[in-house]
Amino acid sequence: MSDVPFGFGLPGDRDPDRREGGGGDPAGGDPFGLGALFGGMAGGGSPEDVLGKMPLFAELQRLMNWSGGPVNWDLAKQGAISQLAAGHQPSSDGERTAVAEALRLADLWLDQVTEMPSGIDRTAAWSRVEWVEQTLPAWGALIDPLAEKVVAAMTSALPQEAAMSFGPIAGIMGRMGGVMFGAQVGSALGKLADEVLTSTDVGLPLAPAGTGVLVPQNVAAFAAGLDRPADEVRLFLALREAAAQRLFAHVPWLRQQLQDAVHAYARGITIDREAIERGISEAMSAGGMEGLDPSDPESIQRLLGSGVLEPEETPEQAMALRRLETLLALVEGWIDTVVAAAAKDRLPGHSALAETMRRRRASGGPAEQTFATLVGLQLRPRRLRDAATVWAAMTQQHGGADRDRLWNHPDLLPTSDDLDEPMDFVARQGQGLDAELEALTEGDTEPEKPEED
Template identity: 80%
Template sequence: MSDLPFGFGLPDRDDEGQDKDPARRGQPADPFGFGALFGGAGAGAGNPEELLAKMPLFAELQKLMNWSGGPVNWDLARQGAISQLAAGHQPTSEAERAAVAEALRLADLWLDQATDLPSGVDRALAWSRVEWVEQTLPAWSALIDPLAERVVAAMTSALPQEAASMMGPIAGMMGRMGGMMFGAQVGQALGKLADEVLTSTEVGLPLAPSGAGVLVPQNVEEFAAGLDRPIDEVRLFLALREAASQRLFAHVPWLRQQLTDAVHAYARGITVDRDAIERGIAEAMGGMEGGIDPSDPETLQRLLPALEPEETPEQQMALRRLETLLALVEGWVDTVVAAAASQRLPGYAALAETMRRRRASGGPAEQTFATLVGLQLRPRRLRDAATVWAAMGQQRGPEERDRLWSHPDLLPTSEDLDEPMDFVARQGMDDELSALTAEEPPAKPDDEDKPDDKPDDEAGPSPA
């Protein structure tokens, strides 16, 4: 899957820290996409004017420039994504909607025997690519707006006072163009996602309205075209994954918020080194006659490295928590789908392996979080999480396995996933210890059953 330039994540680098794209090596890093604003090296998709030139939006340019609805211009994002999809877009047919509904109905019946969590799907939907964009925008807005807002705030608040006065024109332009820039980048990313995403939960979060199970028939058909399996079988396999994800998010009420909070915790940690900014501005201005010229893109591009945020230990903790939660969700889905389908669906093993390869090569979830927060989801972490859930189901039963979702503190931590079988073994030991230390009724004193007063005939002699 191609890169998804949301414009927030860290650049794609190899194990030695070198940019994987040779054409970008030696160029200043631009992890949050501000290069696109100035048409510099980081503008992989071109500047906003170039993007707009490819879209039929000229009549609404003034409206877009005057956007005041938040840090991301979602009107532009929507129109940009839909424009990108226009050439290959196919509306869903009545037959496709019926096939999706039947697949999700059958998937829920099979999952009833694999988990005690009840169905989370109360309606089945077949979305076109355009519908996927339009219907998921509220979820994307809730996830991305705090990131974009924090990026802009960190860049502007870290400017020294004297630099802020000099860069007033730049700050004003960034304020006017920021929402447009982010909107253009997010729109391009959503357009690429809509071309490939198969369900409403494939990015790792439920993007559809509550209770809606969703497949994208056009993408399902293209996905199945490269496999040696019947389309009905592929559709059912994907319906099982969608229905399993919906069960989990519907009946673990804190899960969605925990994932979102991890992303926002990363955003809260976005800071810029003031000393580095001062040095960067001094170096940038060293070769500038007459000071900073906000109308000169080359001048502005020279300032960008000074505005690059640095990742803090707190952000690294947020990323570990996010990776762990995403792996646990994916591992649980893999496990319950295997329990439901491995003996019923002829091509299950081949389809499961295809899905693993899709994730390993950069599926929607992997690329989404890589470009949003720089998180690289490790395939091994997903395997470790699946090992925990599979072993818990085999050794403790589905009910005990799913009981771990009853509270965040019961779930395996990142350290637990390093040794998944040790975590499973401790669950049995904890239960045995609890049984041994359970409170017993207090023992009665030896004389508790004796009456306080003796009968008169048993009384001793009266004192003299």
């Protein structure tokens, strides 16, 4: 898993896992062809001439003209689907029927443990390729603002001397960024599509509103390593999907709060200009006056590989990540709690399946991989356990209705500090919950206008 924040993959990176879907040099020395591009610029060729002559960019010249935003989503989709082509299995009619029945039964069971009504209007059994295609709009809303800020920060942080050295390359930095982001996103989505089980497996609702989804090919692979019947595993995962759909459908601010936490991190992205200048100075000292030479790919790669273009995390970003981590933990903990209540007397293998999911999260499941790629966030299992403790204790001490009413307003939810002492938080809840909610929502209504004489 990468420790480098999203969008900061370096051309000299030789990790094959991070080059998948990106094309370029198979030896890993220059996966995006930047060395040849820089050399062509120094030789006086126009960007279009150079792009047309390079094998990788001749193929992607059309994509280089992408004008739909900071991420080239055409390339991302193409890269993800190409990764999945070899093992792709379309969903059968039988699988679609089995998924629909499992989600319907799951909703019936959940009706008895939560007052939140069903959030599923239709069901779907997606193939891995369909998962990529259907979730792209949600990924765009999440990733585009982050990618745009990254490109802007990197461009504005370059000192004037470096910008002059790069010459004509400055004019296509934005398009290059779109290609690089597209390649990275495509690779990440291809890997996720290989293992996601539902549409909410990453902690966010990625399917169109009201659509409950399972990915039968991945569900079968997940069940193959377990000593439980396949239909039992499918029903357990349907319970998790149906519970998540209820939460996101009936807590209207939740989706936006999760996105806002990621975007708050993006707004704080800055790159230390002084560090760049020091890096360039050191490069020049090491290689003489030719230390930074746009015609020398090794010179450019030394600069990029020095780490001077990597952002430094600010206190504001740390707060945004903490909020995101807490929200994701609360979502996952609530799902664990209501699924356990619905399944404990009906699903013989629930305990074993729940433990398998906990181990999956602890070793780095889709949510952790996604957010580590996006913003360097590591979802700690301890936060998930603490969140589940809050929801389970609220159910036991105050009942399911008071437990679910905590979702009526974001300020009612436990904070990261509350999760440090979950039982103290639960002890403070109860009869005062209605009064606290009334106080919080009092200012949400407009005051009545005075009557005119």
